[in-house]
Amino acid sequence: MEVKNLTTSFFTDDGIIPAVDHVSFHINKGEILGVVGESGCGKSVTSLSIMGLVPNPPGKIISGEILLNGEDLTKLPEKRMRQIRGNDVAMIFQEPMTSLNPVYTIGNQLVEAIRLHQKMDKKQARNRAIEIMKHVGLPRAEELIDDYPHQLSGGMRQRVMIAMAMVCEPKLLIADEPTTALDVTIQAQILRLMKKLNENDQTAIMLITHDLGVVAEVCERVVVMYAGKIVEEGDVESIYEHPKHPYTIGLIKSVPDVHMKIDKLYSIPGNVPKPGSIKQGCAFAARCEFATNRCFTETPPLLDMGHGKSVRCFLHETVEDVSYSV
Amino acid sequence: MVIPVLIGMTLIVFFILRLIPGNPAQLILGQRATKESLEALTSQLGLDQPWYIQYFSYMKGLFTGDIGTSIRTGAPISQEIWPFFIATIELSVVALLIAIVIGMNAGVISAWFQNSWFDYTAMVIALVGISMPIFWLGLMDQWFFSIDLGWLPSTGRENVRDPVTPITNFYLIDTLIQGDFSQLNVVVKHLILPACALGTISMAIIARITRSSMLEVMRSDYIRTAQAKGMRMFWVVYKHGLKNALIPVLTVIGMQMGILLGGAVLTETIFGWPGIGRYIYEAINFRDYPVIQTGILIVAAFFVLINLVVDLLYAAIDPRIKYH
Structure with missing residues (x-):
């Protein structure tokens, strides 16, 4: 899947706010791509744009292409888009507690997902549902299938969500902060499950998170987003070992290290700017310790650093900087 | 819950009705009825009894399945209503x-x-x-x-x-x-x-x-x-x-x-x-x-x-x- 120059804006009373601003990236077959950034940086809107589920009004895809096997999702009629949703591209959400419908059984919701895309009678679909529930590691699947969501724990619900997403064997699974609302031990289990599904079924995963630890654990490549723009892209090792954008450096520094006893945890000074509030210059300039006058007046381009890496910062424009970073 | 609500209901209706001015006997017999005939009808209808006796006989009827008789037509309410x-x-x-x-x-x-x-x-x-x-x-x-x-x-x-x-x-x-x-x-x-x-x-x-x-x-x-x-x-x-x-x-x-x-x-x-x-x-x-x-x-x-x-x-x- 390839996203080219995607811009999704929200039309509000305060003006047009580009939540996603000329974003381009790609996900290879069977790959896990991490999308990292603080809240409000446009990660979720990017994923909703891919699904064609941006709340409209006020949101709308202004420009760009989302190519899935050569088909541009932004131009598809709603009917074709419905065939793709849940079948080719599936999504799981942050809140397993509220993402399942409380008044229908797990089985009802799983069977529904199956029968929307596959020709099966109720019995076959139910068997398939039990099978997929076992596949995602849910115990006692035969009994659990007739339970209601409120009878399950958060971790189990997220497994049900994953089962529901995987039921039609999608080519791409978008996971929007799938572990944020869960306990740390459950987080690890869910991540391991996603990694397993990725390896067994060759499903590409777009993992959206603000947790760099999660990214390090499962992802191959990372896209770092800030204020609706991609600021850095590259494979996991190089981003961890040699982060280039000051924002990425800040993010990595703010992950606490158990080997170092410190009094105060590091945090990037300032706050994420309100979307649309920065009219010119680099969106991160106000919080950046390396910022120069130029950063406040000119918007830095996304510089190609070779080896699939790119960064949006003037610091790396000069030849010396490139050699330093490689 | 249901039974107390309904009993409370009977009490309220019973008392409010008796607060309304007007005598059923008078209304049945008309303006020119004599005092004796009024008294006779009132006692026949049981309206000369103290309120608690009236209420209890009404409740007793309810619990035995008798929902009463219309004063006006004399027919059992169960048939009419x-x-x-x-x-x-x-x-x-x-x-x-x-x-x-x-x-x-x-x-x-x-x-x-x-x-x-x-x-x-x-x-x-x-x-x-x-x-x-x-x-x-x-x-x-x-x-x-x-x-x-x-x-x-x-x-x-x-x-x-x-x-x-x-x-x-x-x-x-x-x-x-x-x-x-x-x-x-x-x-x-x-x-x-x-x-x-x-x-x-x-x-x-x-x-x-x-x-x-x-x-x-x-x-x-x-x-x-x-x-x-x-x-x-x-x-x-x-x-x-x-x-x-x-x-x-x-x-x-x-x-x-x-x-x-x-x-x-x-x-x-x-x-x-x-x-x-x-x-x-x-x-x-x-x-x-x-x-x-x-x-x-x-x-x-x-x-x-x-x-x-x-x-x-x-x-x-x-x-x-x-x-x-």
Whole structure:
């Protein structure tokens, strides 16, 4: 899947706010791509744009292409888009507690997902549902299938969500902060499950998170987003070992290290700017310790650093900087 | 819960009735009745007894299944009241069905297409519907549909020259059982105007409650989940949305049923509908204490029963609600 120059804006009373601003990236077959950034940086809107589920009004895809096997999702009629949703591209959400419908059984919701895309009678679909529930590691699947969501724990619900997403064997699974609302031990289990599904079924995963630890654990490549723009892209090792954008450096520094006893945890000074509030210059300039006058007046381009890496910062424009970073 | 509520109800009705000035014996015998005959009738009716004796004999009757005898006609209330009560139930149920089908759908579609022209139009109509006095609406309906256009009969429940043979007293059911479709047609025509007039306020209330409840539900995560499955928006709204939005709507429907039963008096008067509202109204004019007491008690019991059913329906709709 390839996203080219995607811009999704929200039309509000305060003006047009580009939540996603000329974003381009790609996900290879069977790959896990991490999308990292603080809240409000446009990660979720990017994923909703891919699904064609941006709340409209006020949101709308202004420009760009989302190519899935050569088909541009932004131009598809709603009917074709419905065939793709849940079948080719599936999504799981942050809140397993509220993402399942409380008044229908797990089985009802799983069977529904199956029968929307596959020709099966109720019995076959139910068997398939039990099978997929076992596949995602849910115990006692035969009994659990007739339970209601409120009878399950958060971790189990997220497994049900994953089962529901995987039921039609999608080519791409978008996971929007799938572990944020869960306990740390459950987080690890869910991540391991996603990694397993990725390896067994060759499903590409777009993992959206603000947790760099999660990214390090499962992802191959990372896209770092800030204020609706991609600021850095590259494979996991190089981003961890040699982060280039000051924002990425800040993010990595703010992950606490158990080997170092410190009094105060590091945090990037300032706050994420309100979307649309920065009219010119680099969106991160106000919080950046390396910022120069130029950063406040000119918007830095996304510089190609070779080896699939790119960064949006003037610091790396000069030849010396490139050699330093490689 | 049900029994204490109903006993409290009998107490209130019993005392309020006796606070109303007027003597049943006087009303039966007329202005020129002699003192002796008045006293004789009063004691025959048991109205010369102290209030607690009267109340206890009334309660004793209730618990033994005797709901009393009409002072005015001398007939047992149990025989008299049934057709009136059923007539009101039939009218209220049809009115409520119209209100539910139209009101709920209007509310759902308004929430689905929030801020669309449909939403604005439906909500303006709903606001007008809530504010409209029912007697005025009834009179306008009669004037327009029966006098002006001549489409529908203005009063009554049946063609008086060719009455329906009652079996259950639900005329819709009776004519169906008898397979008499021309009679059914007549009965339906008589029902339309009063049912629409009676159902208007409920329809407006149901539409508004459904809309606000749906608007909240449509913002939920599970709605997004259903959309992400690739489901048609129609089914997302009606399967995943509506069932979750139903609890407050159901509460209102239950209350509206009670209000329709009790509030049918006006409609029944305007449309000459032989229902319990009119039956009680006439009983009040004659200070027919037993009829008033029993009539109100039956309506109250029905109201309590409906609320019980609504409570049970909550649990059927939402698996998180359980009664022990």
